[in-house]
Amino acid sequence: MFAVLIFRLWFLQVIAADDYVAMAQNNCIREIREEAPRGIIYDRNMKPLVENRAGLAVTVFPPALADPDREIEELGKAIDVPPQKIREQLERHAEDTYRSVVVNNDLTPEQKSYLIERMPLYFPGVDIKKYPLRDYPQGSTAAHVLGHVGEISEEELRDPRYSDYSLGDEIGKDGVEYQFDRYLRGTDGSREVEVDAAGRPKRELRSIDAQPGNNVVLTIDSEVQKATEEALAAGIDLAHGKGYYAANGGAAVVMNPKDGEIYAMASYPSFDPAQWVGGMSPEYYQELNAPWANDPLLNRVIAGQYPPASTFKPVTAIAGMQENVVTPLTDFTCTGVWDVLSQPFKCWSSHGDVDMEKAIAESCDIYFYNVGYRFYKADSLGIQRWAEIFGLGGATGVDLPGEAVGRVPDPAWKQAVGETEVDRMWLPGDSVNLSIGQGDILVTPLQMARVYAAIANGGRLVTPHVGLRVQDQVTGVTLADLQPQDTRQLDVSLQQLEVVREGLVKAAETGGTSGDTFADFSPRVAGKTGTAQVVGKTDYAWYVAFAPADDPQVVVAVLIEQGGGSASVAAPTARRILEAFFAHPPAPANGG
């Protein structure tokens, strides 16, 4: 009988001992993760756009739950989280045996006092700890630029981008939070604590402090950003006022044409990034995803793709001159209708004799139909070539996730996507449509801003960007320069650019398409309207401009979905933005 006991003891204490050592540690060692605050996101004037505040997180350590079902049920009620969600969260972290699982990280003071009173008795295994949360001092300003944060998903964990991340990490899900996550993200600390059977901490075994993430300074100017967002919303109201009731979305971007620094980037409808903090309410989730919400999360400046319509005409003009299809003095006669092809193409007015400058200023379609048709007859893809040279059909390289590249249609593309024999053929009408930015061409507002920046700055293609620099959160020392260095000088004649520029200036003067809006504006503006026809929809209204015309400091692109009138809706919107811009021009970014 002694032998039985001795064998059993030998088994427990020698053969299977490792298991029991692990179980003993599991009993009494609790690793408490100390989440590192993320870096602060500043605008160019060091005004914080995203900060951190101290939240309170409820954590659950499943092995210490005395009565899991009851506790989860009652905890759910106490902290206003469906018990099913708590279970799912615990399930997701099932392999993380030493750690407590955060089930809610934004307790209200009432919830906190309720829990603290009851925790030791009714909620063994449940605890409360400090938890840094994102805070948005300027509300939803620049929401699309900033993006939002959230817990890393299982899918994301499998992504090589997140190879050094782990379950429970908070990551940037979109915008700058996503783009610069590796700078913004701090290094979590941890405390290993010995607890007794009642879960009371007895002593600290090991402690590693959390290292806060680094700050990111953006090119965004909060004031210009706010004005741009207000102007865009006002533009939608304006469209409604003018009878375009379908107007329900829009985009506006304000950029430095010399270096691509983005001062403001607004997309309508918008969202509130603070709703992601502490878990999104089901109501808000439904609100975001409702069919009538019109996709508030989409950043239309970089991911909305639209036909550029007349804002594309300067590209056609440059292509015509560069490819020797026309000269600045070439005349075409506009009678309101162009019926060279079997189907008549109309102009929005009847302009008489039109040269290039006038064609741009008054946005004569027939002038450009002729240019497009000449390219077709010459069997030339000159318009497509120059569209691509100016960056259309390709990424601008903006430092934000989810950029769309648009589309520059050519015969090869038609061949590839056409369903019928006729669909696959490149027809004269395709070239003619392309010449006025209609048909199959698609661009993003940011791409158009970049095109106009190149016209404004003498043919340099900039890389639009929102990132300026990275700073150490503690010392403030600049750690990295985020500005791209790859501005490219295009091989384009400066004289020809000057002709286009002159046309754009005239377009914003009395007699030009946006003269009503800009004739009295100081400084002088060079800008182009665009009214894009989209099948089954009210026209989309564009306005792209730069100012001052003789020394461009800023380029603005505005698009209002189903806004109807480009001159009556989009141009006034751009004006409001420019007014705000010149009232307080952003300071040069001389940080470092």
Add this chain to the structure above:
Amino acid sequence: MIALDLRLHLRHFDYALLAAVLAVVVYGMVLIYSATHADPQLPGPYYYVKIQAAAAVLGLLLIVPLAFIDYRGLRNYRTPIYVGVLLLTLLVYIVGSTAQGSQRWIDLGVFNLQPSELTKVGMVLVLASYLAGRPRGEMEVQTTLVTLAYTSLPLLLIFFEPDFGSALVLLALAVAMLFLYGVRWTHFAAMGVALVGALLLVLKVLPVVGLQLMKPYQVDRLLVFLHPDHDPTGAGYNLMQSKIAIGSGMLTGKGLYQGTQAQLNFLPEHHTDFVFSVLGEELGFIGAMVLFALFVFIVWRGIRIMLMADSLFGSLVAGGVLSMLLFQFFVNIGMTIGIMPVTGITLPFVSYGGSSMVANLLGIGLLESIHVRSRMIGDRRYRRARITA
């Protein structure tokens, strides 16, 4: 004369046995200190150790007179002892104090007396006295039945306190003494069948008709050792924590006062029923083997005394005491390592508990008495003294 008698007695005392018992007692007090010194609810770190030491001193003081009286005289006091045992046990029902749902103690002001502990020693004497007077090979059935009848009265009283563990010890004691006396094997087989039948009746049949003889926690405890991992926070919790404690102690232990299971209260009842788990965790396999060695030594001395006893009564008393100690030792340690059900039987001389300490030391006192007596018979000076007297 008295002086010579005293010298003679002291000369034939089994000091080795006493030393081993003392060593176990001290070992136990160290473990009790480790288990309880950090408890902030106690008046002081030595609170339990002091009470245990007092009980040990009382027990040791009782050994001396026990060793000096002629134990053989006790044989004639069967009825008074038996009646005393029954009265004490009954007293619990009348003036007993209740703790954790059972009524086992009599509050004597200075300390709590747990009569069931004394009952065990008393029953050793009662049964030995009865069996020693039974002629061998005759009316064996009657012998067995009377023995069981003697046992069943206090057993049932204790069972309904309820103190399942002590009741079990009494049963084991009776069976062991019948075995030492030498009844036929068929009797044990019959007893086995009866026991299984009784268990089935109590656990399965009677609850169905609405008669719950055992408290639900007792049933849980009994059954849970079969699958302790199934419900680690419920009834299997104690057993699981005990196994974790012992297993994580490994070969050499975590060091005295360093056991996380014991010190952080994961281990339940760590100064009483599960004191062995503290030993296993803090002093490891080696520490456990030291205790085993001491126990084996005590058992060897006990067997030696049983074999050299000068009478059948002496042999039966020695055998009874031995089986009482051994049974508790195995069942307690077996319980902490998950090979025996959790029954609330304490570890003799080690677990905290004054009544149990005194009772077990009384048992040692009886062994000493038998030892002294049997050695003195062979001593010339003793014979000479008798003659001159």
